[in-house]
Amino acid sequence: MSAPTLLIAFPKGRLGDDLVPKLAGTPLALDPVALKSRVLRIPTATPGVAALLLKGADLPRYVAAGVASLGIVGSDTLDEMDMDLLELADLGFGACRLSLCAQTGVTLDELRAKPHLRLATKFPKATEAWLTREGLTAELVPLSSSAELAPLLGLADAIVDLVQTGGTLKAHGLVETAILGRSSARLVAARGAYLSEPGRIRPLAEALIAALKG
Amino acid sequence: MPIRTPHFPDLLFGPAERLRRWEASLMALLAEHGYRELHPSLVLREPVPDGALRFFDGDDLVALRWDFTVALAALLARSFPEPPPRVAYAGAVFRRPLQPWEATERFEVGCERIQPEGEPSGEADLELARLLMAIPGTLGLKNAILHLGNAALVRRPLEAETLPADLAQAVVAALSRRAPHRVAQALEGHPAAARLTAHAEALLSELDGPRSLQALARSPYAALLQDDVVRMERALDGLLPILPTHLELRVDLADVAGLDFYTGPTLRLWAPGAQQELASGGRYDRLFPGLGKPWQAAGFCVRLSRLLDLAGTRPDLFEEPR
Numbered sequence: 001m002s003a004p005t006l007l008i009a010f011p012k013g014r015l016g017d018d019l020v021p022k023l024a025g026t027p028l029a030l031d032p033v034a035l036k037s038r039v040l041r042i043p044t045a046t047p048g049v050a051a052l053l054l055k056g057a058d059l060p061r062y063v064a065a066g067v068a069s070l071g072i073v074g075s076d077t078l079d080e081m082d083m084d085l086l087e088l089a090d091l092g093f094g095a096c097r098l099s100l101c102a103q104t105g106v107t108l109d110e111l112r113a114k115p116h117l118r119l120a121t122k123f124p125k126a127t128e129a130w131l132t133r134e135g136l137t138a139e140l141v142p143l144s145s146s147a148e149l150a151p152l153l154g155l156a157d158a159i160v161d162l163v164q165t166g167g168t169l170k171a172h173g174l175v176e177t178a179i180l181g182r183s184s185a186r187l188v189a190a191r192g193a194y195l196s197e198p199g200r201i202r203p204l205a206e207a208l209i210a211a212l213k214g
Numbered sequence: 215m216p217i218r219t220p221h222f223p224d225l226l227f228g229p230a231e232r233l234r235r236w237e238a239s240l241m242a243l244l245a246e247h248g249y250r251e252l253h254p255s256l257v258l259r260e261p262v263p264d265g266a267l268r269f270f271d272g273d274d275l276v277a278l279r280w281d282f283t284v285a286l287a288a289l290l291a292r293s294f295p296e297p298p299p300r301v302a303y304a305g306a307v308f309r310r311p312l313q314p315w316e317a318t319e320r321f322e323v324g325c326e327r328i329q330p331e332g333e334p335s336g337e338a339d340l341e342l343a344r345l346l347m348a349i350p351g352t353l354g355l356k357n358a359i360l361h362l363g364n365a366a367l368v369r370r371p372l373e374a375e376t377l378p379a380d381l382a383q384a385v386v387a388a389l390s391r392r393a394p395h396r397v398a399q400a401l402e403g404h405p406a407a408a409r410l411t412a413h414a415e416a417l418l419s420e421l422d423g424p425r426s427l428q429a430l431a432r433s434p435y436a437a438l439l440q441d442d443v444v445r446m447e448r449a450l451d452g453l454l455p456i457l458p459t460h461l462e463l464r465v466d467l468a469d470v471a472g473l474d475f476y477t478g479p480t481l482r483l484w485a486p487g488a489q490q491e492l493a494s495g496g497r498y499d500r501l502f503p504g505l506g507k508p509w510q511a512a513g514f515c516v517r518l519s520r521l522l523d524l525a526g527t528r529p530d531l532f533e534e535p536r
Binding site: 004065066084085086087088089090186189190191192193194195196197198202 | 393
């Protein structure tokens with residue numbers, strides 16, 4: 001019986017847009033015809049290796065369960081989910097800041113002084129850790145997207161969100177008031193696949209690092 | 215939030231027959247090597263961790279047996295003035311699952327080699343490794359991989375640097391993820407950051423046969439770990455000549471699973487393509503002194519539930535039963 005197809009999970013969205021061109025011309029280049037279709041399982045230039053295109057928040061679960069042997073995902077997502085998987089390399093691209101952002105003119109001290117601070121975020125774990133470090137308490141308003149609207153419409157006093165260039169913040173009249181952490185793309189691996197088949201997984205991991213790092 | 219639904223495994227005819235056959239074969243193998251069975255009660259009245267399945271029996275909070283090693287240690291410590299040298303066990307343990315897909319009830323077979331404190335332990339460690347090498351053949355696994363590690367390779371440098379507990383925990387978590395960049399991140403600003411990051415890179419650089427040990431020469435703690443490396447080399451010298459053809463031996467310098475429990479050599483058994491280790495164990499010399507007994511111990515546990523799952527999903531990895 002031949003070895004089953006090895007799956008690598010790639011993120012859709014911002015990180016995915018960055019990495020697809022970097023893979024062009026490598027053994028893990030994604031099939032361009034399949035990429036243009038609506039299929040989510042894409043052949044690569046290496047027989048027996050296929051890519052899965054997944055939403056970032058779902059990707060770690062596929063890798064932790066061993067469905068995909070390798071994956072690329074932002075460290076912000078990893079830190080929120082705390083799944084049991086290996087994190088083989090910091091690939092450096094997709095770098096951004098996890099920041100506390102408020103309307104222009106609102107300072108960090110003013111936010112600290114609020115008796116009932118409300119923060120909207122899709123990163124509750126990182127936000128809680130920062131609040132603990134700072135000795136603050138806050139009501140967390142969980143959101144899954146478009147957090148920039150929350151301070152403008154009175155849903156929250158500020159947001160904790162990823163900031164890459166600051167363009168979206170500026171467009172909504174928001175500024176960074178504190179940096180909570182930094183995020184970048186990470187190469188992750190299923191613990192079982194990596195430890196039980198290193199001869200098969202490590203060369204692919206090294207090819208991904210060579211294509212994507214720096 | 216993860217969605218948890220209880221996963222209580224009912225075994226139908228095939229897996230039930232396989233479980234019974236594997237238990238019998240493994241216990242016969244252990245008996246051949248002088249390991250005698252002990253059977254700790256399924257219901258425990260000692261203090262139990264959060265991960266155990268607990269319930270009230272009248273006014274008493276009790277728990278189902280959650281770990282054989284711990285249950286056996288309590289039984290041995292209260293029942294024997296001198297340690298029985300070789301003990302075996304078979305049965306189920308019950309734990310609240312960490313992941314939604316994990317089963318609550320898990321079937322295990324295992325053994326322990328117990329000695330008075332201070333006795334040389336190298337031969338006992340080799341005896342356990344040789345026994346574990348026989349397990350794949352006993353179970354009908356076509357191919358397997360034995361990982362040798364040593365908890366001292368991480369424990370000693372952390373103790374030498376007197377890292378605070380939370381920082382040491384962050385380093386171990388990063389090593390468990392095989393992420394040297396996370397070690398550097400966790401130690402940012404600490405005087406030992408450069409040394410421990412270089413050590414992590416050395417530990418994680420190889421996952422191969424005996425030559426993996428050479429990577430430790432690049433560690434700033436090479437001198438501190440010299441005796442442990444010599445002991446690992448001796449173990450490899452004892453095991454490599456008798457390695458069965460279907461078994462591969464690898465040295466995993468960064469094995470930190472159970473680092474708060476293991477004190478020396480560790481053993482893990484994998485099958486190619488398996489998502490979880492199929493057996494694991496090692497030396498845990500602090501267990502019995504913690505119960506007031508001057509004994510040292512090592513052992514391993516075969517995870518029959520994982521093997522049953524593997525036989526269901528990857529039957530090609532197993533020989534047809536004779």
